[in-house]
Amino acid sequence: MSTQPIGIFDSGVGGTSIWKEINLLLPNENTVYLADSKNAPYGLKTKSEIIDLSIKNTEYLLKKNCKIIVVACNTATTNAIKVLRENYQIPFIGIEPAIKPASLNTQTKAIGILATKGTLSSELFHKTTNLYSSGITIIEQVGNGLVELIERGEIQSEAMKSLLKTYLQPMIEANIDYLVLGCTHYPYLMPLLLEILPKHVKIIDSGEAVARQTKFILETKQLLNKIPISANYEFYSNADTSVMKTLLNGDYTVEQLDF
Numbered sequence: 001m002s003t004q005p006i007g008i009f010d011s012g013v014g015g016t017s018i019w020k021e022i023n024l025l026l027p028n029e030n031t032v033y034l035a036d037s038k039n040a041p042y043g044l045k046t047k048s049e050i051i052d053l054s055i056k057n058t059e060y061l062l063k064k065n066c067k068i069i070v071v072a073c074n075t076a077t078t079n080a081i082k083v084l085r086e087n088y089q090i091p092f093i094g095i096e097p098a099i100k101p102a103s104l105n106t107q108t109k110a111i112g113i114l115a116t117k118g119t120l121s122s123e124l125f126h127k128t129t130n131l132y133s134s135g136i137t138i139i140e141q142v143g144n145g146l147v148e149l150i151e152r153g154e155i156q157s158e159a160m161k162s163l164l165k166t167y168l169q170p171m172i173e174a175n176i177d178y179l180v181l182g183c184t185h186y187p188y189l190m191p192l193l194l195e196i197l198p199k200h201v202k203i204i205d206s207g208e209a210v211a212r213q214t215k216f217i218l219e220t221k222q223l224l225n226k227i228p229i230s231a232n233y234e235f236y237s238n239a240d241t242s243v244m245k246t247l248l249n250g251d252y253t254v255e256q257l258d259f
Contacts, residue, residue: 002225005030005234006214007066009057012040012151013237013244014185015072018095021207022070022214023233028225029218030232032064036259037239041147042075043116043183050118054080058088060259064234067223070214071095074115074182074206078122091221093214096124097182098204103132105202106178110137112171115182117142125182139174141167143183150185153243161192168196181205188247 006029008019019033034057036042042050054076061069070093071077071084077094084092097119102111119125120140129138149160171179179201181187187205194203218224233252237244241254248254 001067002223003030003227003229004065004067004223005032005232006218007032007034007061007064007069008072009034009036009054009061009069009076010072010184011035011042011053011075012037012147012185012239013247014147014150014183014188015070016244016247017184017187017205018070018072018207018210021211025211025215026218026224028227028229028231030225030229032061032066032234033236034060035235035237035239035244037151037237038259040151040239041116042073043118043142043147045118047079047118047122050076050079051083054084055087058084062088062090066090068093068214068218068221070210072184072210074184075118075122078119078124091217093210093217095184095206095210096128097180098206098209099128099138099180100132102178102180102204103136106136106176108175108177109135110139110174110176111178111180112139112141112168112174112176113180113182114141114143114167114186115180116147117144119182137174139171139176141171143167143186146189147183147185150188151239151243153246155188156192160189161196164189164192164196168193172198177201179203
């Protein structure tokens with residue numbers, strides 16, 4: 001089983017930011033990445049819709065013989081991972097906003113969280129926030145429109161800059177010193193975020209932590225691939241593949257699916 005691939009799914013191209021971290025830490029692992037871009041963003045859908053889509057994505061990755069599945073989507077994790085773990089034997093790695101490190105390290109006692117509506121309104125998010133929010137001001141902002149622009153490849157557009165300035169201004173006024181990115185699409189906005197935010201604000205995403213957790217679970221389950229191979233990377237999307245190819249920034253083939 002060790003040479004079977006790691007499966008990764010997201011509501012679109014954003015989870016490739018997670019794939020990059022996993023590939024960096026585990027270059028010997030085969031991977032299958034599934035982008036459900038046709039249904040992006042998940043953050044505007046109901047919980048039952050998110051669960052149904054997550055099950056559909058899981059079933060596809062199981063057909064690809066994956067040994068572990070990374071839910072590289074904050075909204076899918078916070079709304080569906082409990083159901084997935086209850087219904088499938090395969091290990092699942094989830095992702096949620098890195099509130100804990102931001103809350104523990106803030107000096108100004110104010111942090112910002114930029115995420116989708118589906119993540120911010122989820123039970124898991126509220127549980128995590130309540131655990132670490134004592135004595136800290138948390139400014140939550142729904143990133144309406146950001147995923148759609150990223151999915152269209154309009155990362156550096158004026159529309160993107162305008163939205164980000166609007167969303168970040170209340171956080172700047174509240175003197176945040178940490179911004180937590182609560183969507184796997186958002187790391188691709190890092191250049192713009194650094195341009196808009198004051199220099200002292202640190203930006204945290206969950207990619208590296210997810211990669212470390214994936215490695216830990218593979219080691220624990222004795223699924224880590226120790227056979228030296230030239231790793232195989234498969235990328236699939238049910239929408240236009242050009243944006244993913246650009247974001248992957250490498251000589252990778254992205255296959256378009258009717259999915």
